[in-house]
Amino acid sequence: MIPIEIIEKYDAVRRFYKKSEIIFEKDSFATHYYQIISGSVKMNNFNDEGREFIQGFFTVHQCFGEPPLFLERTYPANAEAVEDSELICVSKPNFLKLIAENPSVSIIMIKNLAQRLHYKSVMAAEISTEDSEHRLLQLFDYSITYFNFKKEQEGFHIDLTRQQMGDLTGLRVETVIRTIKTLEKKSEVKIVNRKVYR
Structure with missing residues (x-):
């Protein structure tokens, strides 16, 4: 994903989360870009019966929860640390500035979002028909x-x-x-x- 040395130029902070700690909750507004330095994170939803549906797992060097940063929308799922994890975070205004000032990072983000969209499309078709x-x-x-x-x-x-x-x-x-x-x-x-x- 985005090289750490680039992120750190935009007033990034490192945050530590314990296993099972909530990073952000569904329906809250996106305020930061998150990238994993160590550990892993899952994004999930729960249905009316309380059953968990995992939207995805994210590991070292991957980012998560960034689409709402571009859309002025709330998070569609919760983010939870699967294990003790260290994240690097940068505020939304600084993240958007980072993207604007680093075209190569824009390409990285587009590829990442495209891959995730492809995964969602494939799995949605599998779940509904196979x-x-x-x-x-x-x-x-x-x-x-x-x-x-x-x-x-x-x-x-x-x-x-x-x-x-x-x-x-x-x-x-x-x-x-x-x-x-x-x-x-x-x-x-x-x-x-x-x-x-x-």
């Missing part, structure tokens, strides 16, 4: 690229819990567990020490 096997395989394949999962001896480790897989695909945890076992029998995935590999 069976559980297809949904999970699409999630795994996209996540390998988007979350930069590392290839290990057994393959790409899908570093998501069964609950997170369900929250990202709209499936119940029980369905995720059954489907992964089916995919293993079909040699689509490997399970080693309860870890899923693609």
Whole structure:
């Protein structure tokens, strides 16, 4: 994402968040640009029954929650630290100044937003039309690229819990567990020490 040395020129501050700490809440107005130095963050919503739906996970060097900075809108989801995390933040006016004064950063932001929009489009289509096997395989394949999962001896480790897989695909945890076992029998995935590999 944006090189830290550029962000720091625009009165950026570093903030630390403990695991499960809320960074911002749904329907609040966007005031800062956030980029992850260490740790990870998820953006989520809850339905009327209290079930969580994860909009996405974000890790080191990624940013999150920036679309409302350009739209004068509120956040469409909550942001929560998945683990202890350090973020670098810059106020909205300074972020917009940064973008205006650094055309190369504008290209980075456009690519990032386009990738995220592509992910949302793909997953929306999968959730509305495809069976559980297809949904999970699409999630795994996209996540390998988007979350930069590392290839290990057994393959790409899908570093998501069964609950997170369900929250990202709209499936119940029980369905995720059954489907992964089916995919293993079909040699689509490997399970080693309860870890899923693609």
